[in-house]
Structures are given as C-alpha cells and as structure tokens.
Amino acid sequence: MKLNDSKMLPLFLLKMKNMRDLLQAEESVMQELRDNVSSQEQQLVIATSTWGLGRHEKILGLPTDSESAMADRRSRIIAKLAGQGTVTKKLIQHVASSFTNGQVAVEEQPEAYRFDIRFLSSIGVPPNLDDLSAALEEIKPAHLAYDYIIIYRTWGELEDKTWGELESRTWDDILGGEL
Structure with missing residues (x-):
C-alpha cells in the first residue's frame, strides 16, 4: 500500500507510530510486485x-x-x-505484410494454380524474406505455387542524378533503397 493510499486506513491505525514505518517498509516490496505483474502482462502481448x-x-x-x-x-x-484457418487471398496478404512491415498485393492466377506477392511499399528485396517463404509454405495449399514481384529502381529513374550526388551511396542504396 502506498503512503498516499493510507487514507484508506482507519485514523486510529495511522496515529500508531509503527504504522507509518510499516507502510514505508512495505512500499518497496509492493512496488516490486507491481513491476513484476506489469512485466508478466507485457510478455502476454x-x-x-x-x-x-x-x-x-x-x-x-x-x-x-x-x-x-x-x-x-x-x-x-x-x-x-x-495463418490458422482457411487460406484466403486476404490471409496470405496479411501474413506477407506482417513479415515485410509494408504493403503487399496478392495477385491470384487460379488457372495456373499460383499467386504472386507484389511488394508495393518497398524497393529492393524486403527483409525477412526467408521467414516469409517458410510461413507461406506452411499455410498455402500444397498444389499452389507463388512468386515474389520485387520493385527495383531503374536507371531511367536516376537520369536527373549526377555521379557526384550518388558517390556516397552503395549500390544497394541506389538500386534498392531510398535516395
């Protein structure tokens, strides 16, 4: 119990000399318990x-x-x-976007028994692609194949840049990252 909460106690207890000392001694233990409960709650999310x-x-x-x-x-x-439950286009899109932390589009090709995952909000190979592939293999029906469509920057998009402007960048920055 916090000292501020001591107003919940009867007045005769608060007048006792040892009660205030007891409340102060318990405060650190109670705070530690509150912190432990909070930490446990964080692990559930x-x-x-x-x-x-x-x-x-x-x-x-x-x-x-x-x-x-x-x-x-x-x-x-x-x-x-x-990925638990029926596999739908929306589910595949949700799983793919959770790995890439960006927008993706799932384009179905039912006649070819396949689908494409197009990365919309990132240029270059998205992070964690191997884990995404493993998750897709686990949830998709076995007869479906898939491809990734990755957006790269083209030389045409760099026409207005000079070598001097780009010399401090790596090839990954130039072709796949932000300028």
Whole structure:
C-alpha cells in the first residue's frame, strides 16, 4: 500500500507510530510486485513481449532462435497465429505484410494454380524474406505455387542524378533503397 493510499486506513491505525514505518517498509516490496505483474502482462502481448517470445514460439510449435532479431521472431509468431484457418487471398496478404512491415498485393492466377506477392511499399528485396517463404509454405495449399514481384529502381529513374550526388551511396542504396 502506498503512503498516499493510507487514507484508506482507519485514523486510529495511522496515529500508531509503527504504522507509518510499516507502510514505508512495505512500499518497496509492493512496488516490486507491481513491476513484476506489469512485466508478466507485457510478455502476454506479442508486440511487447521480450523474454516471453520463447514461450509463444513453443506454444505454436515454432523453433526458438534466440539469435534472430525480436522483430523477426514476433513476425513469425504473428504470421503463425494469422495463418490458422482457411487460406484466403486476404490471409496470405496479411501474413506477407506482417513479415515485410509494408504493403503487399496478392495477385491470384487460379488457372495456373499460383499467386504472386507484389511488394508495393518497398524497393529492393524486403527483409525477412526467408521467414516469409517458410510461413507461406506452411499455410498455402500444397498444389499452389507463388512468386515474389520485387520493385527495383531503374536507371531511367536516376537520369536527373549526377555521379557526384550518388558517390556516397552503395549500390544497394541506389538500386534498392531510398535516395
């Protein structure tokens, strides 16, 4: 109980000399308990989970890779949760966007038993593409194939730039990143 909450106690208890000392001594223990409860609550939510990611992975049957970035691990968990149930175009789009942290379009080609995933909001190869492929293989029907359509910058888009303007950039920056 916080000292500020002491008004909840009867007045005769507050007048006791030892009561105030007792309340002060308990405050640090109570704060530690509140912090522990808050930390446990954060582990239940995938977006805020840190040391609890392993438990989510175990529950979902995913391999625990503590070497991977937390954002990548969270993406795998979210994709696994989203991938449960009937596979639809919307589901594939949701799973793909959760891995790339950007907009994607799913273009169906039912006559060819395939679909394309077009990355709309990123230029170049999106991060975490291997994990996205693994998630798609797990949720898509076995008879469907898919391709990624990745947007790259063309030389025509660079016509207004000089070599001097671009010399501090890497090829990845120029062809796949932002200018």
